[in-house]
Amino acid sequence: MKSVKTHTARGYVHHLLSRMIGRQVMPNESVMVPANFVYIQDRVAPYIFSNFSEALFERKLPLHLYFDHEGPASDIEVANKMRMLKEEAKKYGIKTYTEGTGIAHQIVTEMHVWPHQIVCSTDSHVSQVGGLGAMGIEVGALEATLIAQNECVMVVCPPVVPIHLTGAFQGLSTAFDLMMFLENRFGESLKDMILEFHGPGVKTMSMESRFTLANLATDIGALYGIVPPDKVTQAWLERIRTPDEVKQFWVEEIRVPLDLSAAINIDLADVPLMALTGEGPKILHDILNGAKVNRIAIGSCTHGSAKDIKDFANSIISEFSSDVLVTVTPGSRKTLIELVSEGIIEQLARKGVVVNPPGCGPCMGLGHGVVGDEEVVITTHNNSKRGRMGSKNARLFAVNPKLAARFAQMGFLVQEALDLGVCPTK
CATH class of the missing domain: 3.30.499.10 (Aconitase, domain 3)
Known part of the structure; x- marks a missing residue:
């Protein structure tokens, strides 16, 4: 198993956060930044409703609740729980996405999140928004409530592992195989790092493939997975969002110099089936x-x-x-x-x-x-x-x-x- 040379220069994430707070953010620094969006799911919602009711009434950010893990109910206990959660959500003015609407981070990427935003959730795969060039930060129940209340979050900025992709996938290989190959080859070296995907190979990948990269980043040990937004991102958003939304929220690309000497270089044509x-x-x-x-x-x-x-x-x-x-x-x-x-x-x-x-x-x-x-x-x-x-x-x-x-x-x-x-x- 190989180790990686971590990138000591500032990556896309550091440039993004620097823009937010008006000063340079460096690797290994933690900073408080504004949060754009917070959501929770059915499995953690009962704990939040039982313990943080006062903070829920005082929140400044919208809070969404997704019924994606346990519904439709498989037994009476779960059915009763679903009904209770809907009643509580209504009391607190929380927008709900009920059973059959879909998986939280799938809906969030389709409907709510934009590039360069900060998204916080109790969802272990909130990292998927990184495919849009947003930051998805997994937080605990208390943290999610406090972020919604105070509109800000402490972000950890570990070193970057730049992954420079060339070529295109061949045969049956996909983004899933790439991520499994990275873990198989580099393992613990990726733990708690930022994985940033760059290079001409990224341009050949669909948004769905980019979401897979970001989704699986935390599964292979990284803290975040990010694909900086580009013209492919813009075209995808123009297809699924309204023109007025795109005009209001689309932000031009943040161009980041990439030190290829510190990058993991992969030709997508060489990615094996995993x-x-x-x-x-x-x-x-x-x-x-x-x-x-x-x-x-x-x-x-x-x-x-x-x-x-x-x-x-x-x-x-x-x-x-x-x-x-x-x-x-x-x-x-x-x-x-x-x-x-x-x-x-x-x-x-x-x-x-x-x-x-x-x-x-x-x-x-x-x-x-x-x-x-x-x-x-x-x-x-x-x-x-x-x-x-x-x-x-x-x-x-x-x-x-x-x-x-x-x-x-x-x-x-x-x-x-x-x-x-x-x-x-x-």
């Missing part, structure tokens, strides 16, 4: 042991966009293997509507796919596809730890959506699944 196992990321070929696949779980947190699910659907060139249960969980209602309008949901349903309501789906093991003992499960999630989706005796392997489609058709963890399409052999 799998995230319970023991960490591995080169895909290392897990091809011939095991029979029982479940395929597509969507949810890391790959819940319309593009991700279309990548899965468009990679299906034959019938699914018998006895393989395939579930798809769109990341948001907007995503679901797009997939329905384009006929993707009908295509998948005719193949026997179970389509879950938008949300976190089976990833947390709370419903919508809990797995049993000894099952072999292929997912597109960001976590493959034992017990994550149900039984601790199940074996989970996370891969990108294109690969998941291959295994759904082959039904076994074998090389022949890859031969259904072109892929790197590294």
